[in-house]
Ligand SMILES: C/C=C/C(=O)SCCNC(=O)CCNC(=O)[C@H](O)C(C)(C)COP(=O)(O)OP(=O)(O)OC[C@H]1O[C@@H](n2cnc3c(N)ncnc32)[C@H](O)[C@@H]1OP(=O)(O)O
């Protein structure tokens with residue numbers, strides 16, 4: 001592994017040098033273990049502790065197949081899907097690996113008693129499989145997390161609609177929280193040159209998801225002037241949704257849970273901010289009963305902030321806890337776009353407010369190939385910035401996932417894999433200098 005790292009750090013290493021580097025037989029990776037899927041039996045979701053289920057293991061290098069690439073991972077980031085994997089909710093991700101393993105001889109590789117997790121990476125291509133021409137050993141890359149087989153016409157227009165659509169590092173093995181990752185070469189995109197490894201690894205999954213959910217015509221198709229209600233506006237998804245709203249001439253109404261998070265949203269340029277803790281919204285009277293008076297109080301607060309207008313687009317992901325309120329505060333003809341259900345997936349809302357006011361609910365999931373590319377292009381052009389706050393070592397990934405599980409983090413949490421320290425890998429210092437304040441906005445808060 002040292003030879004690989006030396007090659008990456010030397011400016012003189014050629015593509016041929018990379019191609020000639022011997023690959024290690026094994027590497028270090030963050031895993032969950034199949035024989036531990038019942039370990040949290042009887043505990044509440046909150047009590048399940050990723051520090052107990054995430055392991056740093058030495059694993060064998062997987063065989064490289066056609067259309068694939070092995071990438072030396074310099075840095076990765078924690079996504080909430082890794083939290084779900086680590087607490088084995090809502091289902092154990094081994095069920096995904098088993099199903100994938102049944103598809104073909106090649107996909108059998110994924111069905112193992114351990115799952116190497118992680119759905120983001122920034123690093124360097126080490127080897128490409130047969131049929132890969134666009135990428136060479138030595139290319140500096142980020143990887144998006146859409147894995148598709150593309151054998152069915154269902155996915156030929158919008159690759160997210162492929163019947164064999166999977167999220168790499170969640171529904172496949174050999175993810176990015178490791179020293180080496182296996183990806184399909186179609187997942188690769190150029191690493192933005194003005195960012196360090198850990199900064200480049202931070203936006204991928206959430207930036208692409210927010211782009212489809214909010215900006216793309218496959219999602220809400222946001223336009224200038226739209227009032228966009230953004231739950232968790234300084235969190236993983238929300239910190240990108242807020243940037244898209246501001247950059248696209250919309251009006252974000254940012255919901256957060258502390259003064260500090262409100263300040264971050266203000267520093268991004270948002271003006272309309274609701275601190276859900278300080279204002280004490282209780283959308284549920286008890287576990288089974290919502291409180292429409294609270295929806296109305298929330299709606300009145302939004303009207304105060306918008307000069308009397310209601311919401312054109314709700315950027316939803318908390319789910320059960322907030323969904324009734326989200327449907328209520330949307331304007332006639334408006335859109336609620338949802339990609340998750342962190343607080344519970346059995347939603348309840350008053351359907352009269354949906355049909356009588358001609359509102360629409362749109363389900364959105366990650367991003368297709370093109371959307372992921374467009375989202376990365378905006379990062380590369382310095383239009384949208386990483387929201388990296390804290391960076392952990394690979395050994396401390398359990399703690400990093402715990403922070404995200406317990407909502408102790410801001411923006412995105414990074415993980416150094418092969419990179420020995422933060423700040424490495426910047427190739428365009430001039431461009432970086434131009435955007436330095438924005439790049440550092442979330443750091444160490
Ligand atoms: C990028 C980051 C993203 C995120 O962070 S997202 C958040 C994390 N992700 C999650 O929480 C999602 C986790 N996934 C799940 O919970 C499950 O993954 C799903 C609930 C989404 C799906 O469950 P499943 O068991 O895979 O699907 P089924 O459709 O309930 O069961 C499969 C069997 O049911 C049959 N079936 C499907 N549709 C129908 C139908 N309409 N009528 C009758 N049968 C149907 C199928 O064929 C198949 O059958 P056969 O088991 O025999 O193969």
Ligand SMILES: NC(=O)C1=CN([C@@H]2O[C@H](COP(=O)(O)OP(=O)(O)OC[C@H]3O[C@@H](n4cnc5c(N)ncnc54)[C@H](OP(=O)(O)O)[C@@H]3O)[C@@H](O)[C@H]2O)C=CC1
Pocket residue numbers: 079080081084205206209231232233234235236237238255256257258261276317318321322339340341342343364365366367404407411
């Ligand atoms: N389908 C897809 O493609 C994707 C789905 N996801 C899913 O989206 C969800 C959020 O991911 P991500 O943004 O990265 O996570 P984060 O934890 O980084 O951010 C979510 C934010 O939502 C807010 N929030 C959490 N719970 C509640 C609640 N009960 N009521 C109101 N606000 C709440 C919190 O902000 P605050 O406390 O400030 O209000 C929190 O910081 C996860 O479930 C994840 O799995 C993520 C990416 C892609």
